[in-house]
Amino acid sequence: MDGTAPRARMNLESSVFGRNFVGSQQSQLLIPAFALSQTHFCYFSDNQSDLVVVMGFTTGFIGGIALTSSLFYISLNLHERNRLYQSNLLRQQSNLLRNITDPQPKEPSQTARHLVPGLADRLKYRWNTELEAAVRKVQHFNWDQWRREAEDKVAGVFSKGLGSAVDEAEKKTT
Template sequence: MGFTTGFLGGFTLTSSVLYLTVVLHQRNRLQQSLALRQSSLALGNIVEPQPTFVPPSARERHAGLAETAKDRWNGEVERFVKKAYEVDWSEVRDNAEAQVTNVWRRIVESANK
């Protein structure tokens, strides 16, 4: 085994051991961190328990005048938008063109008389 082969083999072995040591240390720190968080949460719940969930009461609050007006306004806007989507705009265009053509024809006929 030559110098270069021995040097590269030693470097590879040392690097591998160093990498595995760092990874092991990092995983141990993560496990310890998780254990400390769980312990802290458990101790905190003993001293100050988490509030229990209280379902909302059966009594309902009525909306005020402003909220009622907003709801009506939003309803009107929704109806307008739905109507705008349901309209066949090519038919509207054709009808408008026909009306403009009729008006123009009447103007031309009245000018020729």
């Protein structure tokens, strides 16, 4: 054997904070599986059935506090929501029974109120109506008709230009 094996065993024994897992009856040899963080290590025993997690005191303590407080918060939140739901159900049932024995008077009908719009509201209304009109114009625009008219105009310009050029060419030849 070379000299590195006993040193590795020593480091393994010292990394578990005084627990001698290597020579214990649980396992004869711990094989490093993976590192969870700098202070958390997972080891498999030689029979591959036991998983030993080794962590430091601080990380274990903080992890325990985090787990306990999160479970406590979740349970309190669930209890509060259940109580609010029960309270709403009891309030509805109470109102229903009260309305059966002593009905509430009907609410008076709503009267129409006439509000005079201010300058800003009138400007917004005018802007919106102009915008709606422009959008409708674009939506209902006949693009085919526009294309035909544009082609006719361009053809007329070219025919005028070409027609005069053809007339001049005919005059020169005759």
